[in-house]
Amino acid sequence: MNKANIYKLSSGTQIPSVGLGLWQVKDKSECMATVKAGIDTGYTHFDSAQIYQNEQFLGEALKLSSVKREDVFVTTKIHVGNFLRVKGSFNKSLTKLQTEYVDLLLLHFPVSGARGKAWRDLEDIHADGKAKAIGVSNYTVRHLKQLLKNCKIKPAVNQVELHVFLQQPELVAFCQENGILVEAYSPLAHGQGLDDPVLMSIAKKHGKSTAQIMIRWCLDIGTVPLPKSTHADRIKQNIDVFDFELDSTDMEKINSLDRNLRTCWDPTNVI
Numbered sequence: 067m068n069k070a071n072i073y074k075l076s077s078g079t080q081i082p083s084v085g086l087g088l089w090q091v092k093d094k095s096e097c098m099a100t101v102k103a104g105i106d107t108g109y110t111h112f113d114s115a116q117i118y119q120n121e122q123f124l125g126e127a128l129k130l131s132s133v134k135r136e137d138v139f140v141t142t143k144i145h146v147g148n149f150l151r152v153k154g155s156f157n158k159s160l161t162k163l164q165t166e167y168v169d170l171l172l173l174h175f176p177v178s179g180a181r182g183k184a185w186r187d188l189e190d191i192h193a194d195g196k197a198k199a200i201g202v203s204n205y206t207v208r209h210l211k212q213l214l215k216n217c218k219i220k221p222a223v224n225q226v227e228l229h230v231f232l233q234q235p236e237l238v239a240f241c242q243e244n245g246i247l248v249e250a251y252s253p254l255a256h257g258q259g260l261d262d263p264v265l266m267s268i269a270k271k272h273g274k275s276t277a278q279i280m281i282r283w284c285l286d287i288g289t290v291p292l293p294k295s296t297h298a299d300r301i302k303q304n305i306d307v308f309d310f311e312l313d314s315t316d317m318e319k320i321n322s323l324d325r326n327l328r329t330c331w332d333p334t335n336v337i
């Protein structure tokens with residue numbers, strides 16, 4: 067049973083407000099156990115990518131489960147090395163995922179030169195019904211402005227690194243003003259800062275863990291967090307965030323934690 071809230075994307079597609087991130091879950095048995103633990107604890111949203119090398123394990127785990135395809139939200143992303151063969155590579159992704167469509171298909175990175183044509187390929191895939199929604203990942207405001215000027219279909223999503231230590235308020239505001247849902251990857255800053263004293267005091271106040279505070283912050287600013295864990299207890303904990311909210315004092319304290327901490331790719335200087 068789904069535990070998260072449901073949002074609507076600009077494409078009309080419904081998206082659960084918390085997803086299980088599968089970055090760096092490459093081992094087959096670990097990935098399948100992770101997806102199973104996710105399903106068992108109420109996740110219906112799974113975030114994969116070609117470069118994660120686990121689409122086939124996600125597909126297999128979903129097939130083995132009793133969950134109906136229409137009851138789960140599956141995302142994959144076109145790897146930067148496949149921007150010149152988007153459609154062929156995507157068909158392979160569908161085969162690996164054992165599905166006729168994905169719920170969300172993203173361009174993984176704003177690759178210079180190749181991203182315009184790659185977006186048109188995504189528009190074709192969407193028109194064919196093989197991706198219910200299309201979007202981008204790691205796009206800055208500059209990349210988005212350029213895309214918005216040149217697209218037939220607006221990106222429904224921009225998936226970026228976002229957490230209390232990398233808050234990106236201008237990017238989030240720009241996306242929200244333009245009807246682009248922001249998904250937060252590495253919402254736990256890759257495990258860094260979970261012992262931050264400010265987060266620990268807020269966690270204590272709410273009787274929650276610091277990880278849950280970080281995830282709740284993503285929700286409270288209107289984004290969709292995609293926490294990754296391969297441990298069943300943490301997977302469960304990371305979606306158990308719907309029985310409290312952060313108040314204005316908590317939010318003010320968390321605002322002061324922003325320090326532009328990037329734990330992954332930095333697309334700022336990509337032309």
Ligand code: A2P
Pocket residue numbers: 087251252253254255256257260275277278292293294295296297300301303304
């Ligand atoms: P593990 O997979 O061993 O549980 P992010 O989603 O920001 O990339 O963070 C992922 C990192 O945070 C992983 O190292 C993961 O470790 C760890 N992690 C995930 N959930 C929790 C949690 N609830 N408490 C502590 N660490 C967590």
